[in-house]
Amino acid sequence: MLKSNMFLYQGVIPLIKWYRKLELFVLTLFPGLVEKYVKHHFARSGVEFDGKRGWDIEVKDKSLYPRIVNHGPLGLGEGCMDGQWESDDIPPLAYHLFEGDAVAVANWFHPWNRFLNYMACSYFNLQSDDLFESFMDDSMSYTCGYWKNATTLGEAQFNKMELIASKLNLKPGMRVLDMGCGWGGLAFHLAKYYSVSVLGITISIDQVVAARRRCAGMAGVEVRLMDYRHLDEAGNFDRVIYVGMLEHELTATSPPSSEPWLITYIFPNGYVPYHAEITRGIEHLFVLEDWQNFGHDYIKTLQAWWTNFEGNWPTIKDKYGERWPWKGTWYAQCWETTPINQTIDRDALFQMAEDNIPVVDRVFGEGHYLxxxxxxxxxxxxxxxxxxxxxxxxxxxxxxxxxxxxxxxxxxxxxxxxxxxxxxxxxxxxxxxxxxxxxxxxxxxxxxxxxxxxxxxxxxxxxxxxxxxxxxxxxxxxxxxxxxxxxxxxxxxxxxxxxxxxxxxxxxxxxxxxxxxxxxxxxxxxxxxxxxxxxxxxxxxxxxxxxxxxxxxxxxxxxxxxxxxxxxxxxxxxxxxxxxxxxxxxxxxxxxxxxxxxxxxxxxxxxxxxxxxxxxxxxxxxxxxxxxxxxxxx
Structure with missing residues (x-):
């Protein structure tokens, strides 16, 4: 089935690329109409081209307009990477576009484009370890940290692993299966601090090498290169953990991802389900005993990752090139988006109330996002x-x-x-x-x-x-x-x-x-x-x-x-x-x-x-x- 899907994929992709090139050519024949169309829909989301507000878009190259219509958010993001536009304040720009009624709604999510974007979705391919090492902590944890009582990324990731361990109620001698073990940070943590044996599995050769190196000399830790669906000893474990892997597991019942920037540069073939989809999926299969949401901690995690990445970029830029999307302003600041600015202002407003600051003095104007x-x-x-x-x-x-x-x-x-x-x-x-x-x-x-x-x-x-x-x-x-x-x-x-x-x-x-x-x-x-x-x-x-x-x-x-x-x-x-x-x-x-x-x-x-x-x-x-x-x- 996988081979037949790959053949289909390899046959369809050239057709979609040919269609996209033809569409772009046709769009360039009507530059005035295309520019008017894009400006109209962006204005409905509160974004103007060459406007005066910080989040407005300053156009450097008018070929940006057909590129946006042709490739949606992918064209917009790559246009930023290629210097076709700039903006002084990208977080509120991203917020306006993706919360409003811009081309993101009017065109990018049209059923035809949803189909093309889904068919063009590439198979998942992990980059080299040096990229991930440039922004992650020493444990190489590529999931959200738990920032309660933490001041550094390393502390937050340690807290997250401790939180997982506490929910597992581990006892010495238990056998744990770590599905999608990554670079082995969690397997190492559980074996070291809780005296359990861990089998970690991953489909990445680089991750297997790194995880085995990390856990060398650690009794009871084994790391295998394999697909979890090929594991034939699933009944021999006391605990099974599945951390940060679900978004990479599209199933027959999952809706296709149709956001081309995401599936091209961030999570190829990925899908992040809503919590109700998870509970519905485990219906009649598992008992849900605990649910904890610390999603807001992702903001601090992303900030820490970005700070590390900026500091280490000079050491890897020759390999990935100046056009690397994570280096681009668009992607970097879209990590933050408006809610982080709102969170800062929201916390400040709440503190003013606790400090009995008069209401008339609680003023938030330009540059704030309440x-x-x-x-x-x-x-x-x-x-x-x-x-x-x-x-x-x-x-x-x-x-x-x-x-x-x-x-x-x-x-x-x-x-x-x-x-x-x-x-x-x-x-x-x-x-x-x-x-x-x-x-x-x-x-x-x-x-x-x-x-x-x-x-x-x-x-x-x-x-x-x-x-x-x-x-x-x-x-x-x-x-x-x-x-x-x-x-x-x-x-x-x-x-x-x-x-x-x-x-x-x-x-x-x-x-x-x-x-x-x-x-x-x-x-x-x-x-x-x-x-x-x-x-x-x-x-x-x-x-x-x-x-x-x-x-x-x-x-x-x-x-x-x-x-x-x-x-x-x-x-x-x-x-x-x-x-x-x-x-x-x-x-x-x-x-x-x-x-x-x-x-x-x-x-x-x-x-x-x-x-x-x-x-x-x-x-x-x-x-x-x-x-x-x-x-x-x-």
């Missing part, structure tokens, strides 16, 4: 938002603050960007959310009442909120309380809600921590129908972000769910975590009545820790009555 809310009534009364469609908001979408008598009804919200909460009443009273459809990149509805010191200073709770007849697709949480809820919340009622998507993490969500605090009192839901979710149906997590290590313990009381149905799939029914041994009971409990959960993946189907009281009445999970070991409703 994204604004889309619709934000402030200290208003009798607010009506009705009969509109909202798409592609920069951040929170409908965000009334300190308002009374708010109605949001008959609204369609679709926005899959970062922090794109749908409707977020904050410190508001008497709110009605009715017949709203949500498809969001963050929480669909999130009730708020101020964050940390600011929330306690203003000290206005959100009260009397009614949510009816809404439908929700993608999002982090469907109906959510928190996490910016330091002023408290009282009396939230939700009924007749339909939620379903593999890209929806949680249907009913409460998120908080001991830095936010606040009293959450009276959360009542009934007639809730859930099709599919990516993680759990019900979540109460007091370990969100900063977790328990502060002095403002959150409290939740009177949490009642009635008449809930899960139709198809969820990894867990409930995930609820309070604080262990705290003198003030923070999580008084949940009352769940008349509920049916179908297609729950894990057994046990719930995680419940340090919750004072769970009352279960007439609840069925996968056809069996839920016999809760704690208090059972009568």
């Amino acid at each position: 994204r604004p809310q889309f619709i934000q009534p402030y200290r208003s009364k009798n607010v009506l938002i009705q009969g509109i469609t909202i798409t592609n908001s920069p951040m929170w979408i409908v965000h009334p603050v300190l308002c009374d008598n708010v109605v949001v009804r008959d609204v369609n919200i679709t926005s899959l960007g970062p922090n794109s909460d749908g409707v977020d009443p904050e410190s508001c009273k008497d709110v009605w959310i009715y017949n709203v459809t949500f498809n969001n990149g963050d929480d669909d509805i999130a009730i708020k009442s101020g964050r940390n010191a600011d929330g306690r200073r203003v000290n206005v709770s959100s009260e009397n909120i009614v949510i009816q007849d809404c439908s929700m697709e993608e999002g982090h949480g469907g109906v959510t309380l928190g996490s910016c809820i330091s002023g408290g919340v009282k009396n939230v009622f939700a009924e007749r809600i339909y939620l379903s998507s593999d890209m929806l993490d949680t249907a009913i969500r409460v998120k908080n921590n001991a830095l936010r605090g606040g009293l959450l009192e009276g959360f009542y839901l009934r007639d809730i129908t859930v099709g599919r979710v990516g993680r759990q149906v019900i979540e109460v997590d007091f370990f969100y972000e900063e977790g328990p290590n502060a002095g403002f313990v959150p409290v939740i009381k009177d949490f009642v769910i009635q008449n809930l149905t899960l139709l198809e799939f969820a990894p867990y029914s409930c995930y609820m975590r309070g604080y262990e041994g705290h003198p003030n009971a923070s999580f008084v409990g949940l009352r769940l009545e008349n509920a049916t959960f179908n297609g729950v993946l894990n057994d046990p189907h719930y995680v419940v820790e340090n919750v004072d009281d769970v009352v279960i009445e007439n609840v069925v999970v996968n056809g069996a009555v839920w016999e809760w070991e704690g208090k059972i409703g009568q």
Whole structure:
């Protein structure tokens, strides 16, 4: 099969190259029209050619325009490498292009171009070790570091390996299979510090040589050159690890990657799945016992890699040439992109609040990247938002603050960007959310009442909120309380809600921590129908972000769910975590009545820790009555 695919690949690639050359020739016959077309679509994303803003593009060679249409992001990136354009501030340029409605949407992802880009995808080919040595740490770890309590790349990678080891619960003498072992850093670490034997396998000859050299003299470590699919002793291992390899494993069910810059220069034949695709893929095969996201640490990892690469570039530039894509400004700064600038400003803004800096002095202007809310009534009364469609908001979408008598009804919200909460009443009273459809990149509805010191200073709770007849697709949480809820919340009622998507993490969500605090009192839901979710149906997590290590313990009381149905799939029914041994009971409990959960993946189907009281009445999970070991409703 592999040989036949290779023959097909070798036959199709010349045809695609011929077609691309013909297309480029035709485009050069109409330079004015092509230039107008490209400028039009880039302008829709807030990017101008020869404009005055830092992220605008200064054109050095007008042959760039047909090159962009012909090869999309690959043409844009290679145009930068070849000096056809420059920009003073590439991170926000990249953000505007790939979050907006530029040619990236209008042309590059047209079905025909998706097909051509997929067919032109090259087979994966690792570069020489000297390239990777130029930017990685001594362990040669080519995955995200774990930067908690770390100040250097080496410390972050050591922390990551320790984190992996802690989750494996290793004991001396165990046998571990490291699939895609790379240069052997993790195999060496586990054998040295945990006295286990490790078999590492990789398809790279250079990696085998380097890993064997690293582990020479280390008892119990073996490194083989082989495809994991040819391993015939899989049943002889106590633990199997698979770190940083999944993105290289396209399967028959994976959608093709159609971003030519990525598949040409970064991860040829690669695909990075969304977390819900992973849970769906392991359905009925494995039990998901732990899930931890430290994706933001990739920003620091990439920064460290880039710093190392710049410092070592003079030693390898003669081999790779000045046109090497990693040396180009476009790729280098696209590593950072706008979120890193926003993260810095976001942290600074939060610190200003903790330091009691007056609000009027918290000013972020040119050169900062804090994204604004889309619709934000402030200290208003009798607010009506009705009969509109909202798409592609920069951040929170409908965000009334300190308002009374708010109605949001008959609204369609679709926005899959970062922090794109749908409707977020904050410190508001008497709110009605009715017949709203949500498809969001963050929480669909999130009730708020101020964050940390600011929330306690203003000290206005959100009260009397009614949510009816809404439908929700993608999002982090469907109906959510928190996490910016330091002023408290009282009396939230939700009924007749339909939620379903593999890209929806949680249907009913409460998120908080001991830095936010606040009293959450009276959360009542009934007639809730859930099709599919990516993680759990019900979540109460007091370990969100900063977790328990502060002095403002959150409290939740009177949490009642009635008449809930899960139709198809969820990894867990409930995930609820309070604080262990705290003198003030923070999580008084949940009352769940008349509920049916179908297609729950894990057994046990719930995680419940340090919750004072769970009352279960007439609840069925996968056809069996839920016999809760704690208090059972009568």
